[in-house]
Amino acid sequence: EAGVTQFPSHSVIEKGQTVTLRCDPISGHDNLYWYRRVMGKEIKFLLHFVKESKQDESGMPNNRFLAERTGGTYSTLKVQPAELEDSGVYFCASRDGTAGNTIYFGEGSWLTVV
């Protein structure tokens, strides 16, 4: 079974540019989460999709971040325009619909804004 995959694994962009991160969850997993870890800080929740609907987006830092999950399959997280403080590792995770089931993480997308 393929795990959660994320693309790109690394991205270096200039301040003001746009970056789109993609996450492919495990097939059949309705729940998809985005998390972020900035340098020296904890892994912080960004948002949660159940299928194509945003269940909880309370962790999104500001309106420069836009997440979508059209069709309830893969998800994208766009940062536009990127700022220096957006640098960090963006993790995607997925879980099936059964409460209490394990959450599986992707390897993360490392974003560096210069």
Add this chain to the structure above:
Amino acid sequence: AQRVTQPEKLLSVFKGAPVELKCNYSYSGSPELFWYVQYSRQRLQLLLRHISRESIKGFTADLNKGETSFHLKKPFAQEEDSAMYYCALSTPGNTPLVFGKGTRLSVIA
């Protein structure tokens, strides 16, 4: 709001020595607690969860509601245990995990 505290950023121990990675949480209800581990160049993966009450790779963790703690322990550390360890909390319902800042465990030969 829920919070998870891992007071140690880095913990270095010698091979064969006991290990205890500390985790405290704040939540007024009944949480579910987890330990996640990230080995070098690998993805974050679940190590154990308190409801399973099992030992994984020699690690155990007991939920102490009185002390609001979920410390991770292993009696004899191995070099392959070197990794980043994250304590995480989940509340009832379909809620996201809340993570601590992580502790880097370094086991010295």
